[in-house]
Amino acid sequence: TSGLDTLENSLLADIASAADEPAIEAVRIAAFGKKGTVSEMLKTLGAMTAEERQLKGPVINGLKNRVTEALTARKAELRDLAIAARLAAEKVDVTLPVRQSPAERGRIHPISQVIDEIAAIFGDLGFAIAEGPDIETDYYNFTALNFPEGHPAREMHDTFFFQLDEKGERKVLRTHTSPVQIRTMETQKPPIRIVIPGKTYRQDSDATHSPMFHQVEGLVIDRSANVANMKWVLEEFCKAFFEVPSVKMRFRPSFFPFTEPSLEVDIQCDRSRPGEVRFGEGSDWMEILGCGMVHPNVLRAGGLDPDEYQGFAWGMGIDRIAMLKYGMPDLRAFFDADVRWLSHYG
Numbered sequence: 486t487s488g489l490d491t492l493e494n495s496l497l498a499d500i501a502s503a504a505d506e507p508a509i510e511a512v513r514i515a516a517f518g519k520k521g522t523v524s525e526m527l528k529t530l531g532a533m534t535a536e537e538r539q540l541k542g543p544v545i546n547g548l549k550n551r552v553t554e555a556l557t558a559r560k561a562e563l564r565d566l567a568i569a570a571r572l573a574a575e576k577v578d579v580t581l582p583v584r585q586s587p588a589e590r591g592r593i594h595p596i597s598q599v600i601d602e603i604a605a606i607f608g609d610l611g612f613a614i615a616e617g618p619d620i621e622t623d624y625y626n627f628t629a630l631n632f633p634e635g636h637p638a639r640e641m642h643d644t645f646f647f648q649l650d651e652k653g654e655r656k657v658l659r660t661h662t663s664p665v666q667i668r669t670m671e672t673q674k675p676p677i678r679i680v681i682p683g684k685t686y687r688q689d690s691d692a693t694h695s696p697m698f699h700q701v702e703g704l705v706i707d708r709s710a711n712v713a714n715m716k717w718v719l720e721e722f723c724k725a726f727f728e729v730p731s732v733k734m735r736f737r738p739s740f741f742p743f744t745e746p747s748l749e750v751d752i753q754c755d756r757s758r759p760g761e762v763r764f765g766e767g768s769d770w771m772e773i774l775g776c777g778m779v780h781p782n783v784l785r786a787g788g789l790d791p792d793e794y795q796g797f798a799w800g801m802g803i804d805r806i807a808m809l810k811y812g813m814p815d816l817r818a819f820f821d822a823d824v825r826w827l828s829h830y831g
C-alpha cells in the first residue's frame with residue numbers, strides 16, 4: 486500500500502500548501518472530482534472480490550476521510566484568513582480628524598455676498614431693509630410709478646405678464662423693486678429711509694442680460710431731502726462699496742417716469758489693463774446707477790402730499806456691479822449653479 490501512502494502524503498501536502506480558496510478548491514477537484522485521484526481509487530472497489538474489498542476497503546475509506554477532513558479544515562482556515570485580510574484592508578479609523586475638503590463647505594453666492602455688503606453699508610447710514618412680492622400688480626409696478634398707459638416698458642417685449650387673475654387684475658413679474666417703495670409709503674409715515682434688494686425680471690437674455698437679475702433700490706422721504714443729500718449718500722456708498730478713500734462721480738441728466746429731475750451716475754475707473762477694472766482712479770467712466778428726486782405723482786400715489794414731503798431715490802443693478810467687483814466675464818455664470826465657479830468666488 487505504499488502507493489496509497491504516497492498519494493495521501495502528496496494530497497495532504499497540496500492541501501497544506503494551498504494559499505487561497507481557489508487553490509484549495511483545485512486540490513479538492515484533483516482528489517474528489519470526476520477524474521479525481523481519490524474518486525478513481527474508490528471506483529476500483531467495485532471491481533474487487535469480496536475478500537479483496539474487505540481488506541482494501543477500510544484503507545481507502547480511511548484515506549478518503551483523512552483527506553476530506555484536511556480539505557475542510559484548510560478551507561475554513563483560508564476563509565478566516567480571507568475575512569481577516571478584508572477586515573484589515575477595509576479598516577476605518579473613526580478617530581481621524583474630519584477632512585476639510587472644500588467641496589463639502591457651503592458657499593454664499595457672490596450675488597448674496599454683494600447684497601449683504603450693500604445692505605450693511607446703507608444700514609450704517611441709517612437705512613432699513615424693505616422687501617416685497619416678486620409677483621406684482623400692473624398698478625404697483627407701473628401706474629403708481631407714473632408710467633403712462635401705453636409706455637413701452639409695459640409691453641410684452643420687456644415685461645413678463647401673467648394671465649388675468651379671477652378679479653381681472655393684470656399681474657406681472659416686477660421689472661424693478663420700486664413697487665416696494667410705493668407699498669412702504671402707503672404704510673409708513675415719513676421720514677422714510679429704506680433700501681430694497683431683490684430679484685427683478687425682464688424679457689432680456691444675452692451675455693450681459695439675464696431674464697432674472699437683482700437690483701438694490703433706495704428711497705429717502707422727509708420734509709427737506711434734496712439733491713445734495715442724494716449725492717452725499719451715493720458718494721458714501723460708492724467709497725464704501727468700492728473700498729476707496731475718494732471716488733470721482735459724474736451726474737448726467739437722464740429721464741425716468743418716477744423721478745424728476747432724473748440722473749445717471751458714472752464713477753471714475755481705470756480699464757487700461759485688459760479684463761481688469763480699478764475704481765477711484767483712471768480716466769474712464771463706468772455707469773453704476775440711476776437716481777433722482779421722487780416725482781410728485783409718485784408721492785401722491787404713495788398717499789403723501791408733495792407740498793409737505795419730498796425725497797430722492799436710486800436704483801442699481803447688482804449683477805453688473807458684482808461682475809465688476811469680482812471681475813466676472815459673463816452674467817450667465819451666476820445662475821449656472823456651478824459649484825466650482827461658486828467656490829472660486831465664495
Ligand SMILES: Cc1ccc(OCc2nc(C(=O)N[C@H]3CCS(=O)(=O)C3)cs2)cc1
Pocket residue numbers: 661663664666667699700702703704741743744774775776777779780783798799800801802803
Ligand atoms: C416710489 C419710487 C420712487 C422712485 C424710485 O426710483 C428708483 C430709481 N431707479 C433708477 C434706476 O436707474 N434704476 C435702474 C438702474 C439699473 S436697473 O437695475 O436696470 C434699474 C433711478 S431712480 C423708486 C420707487
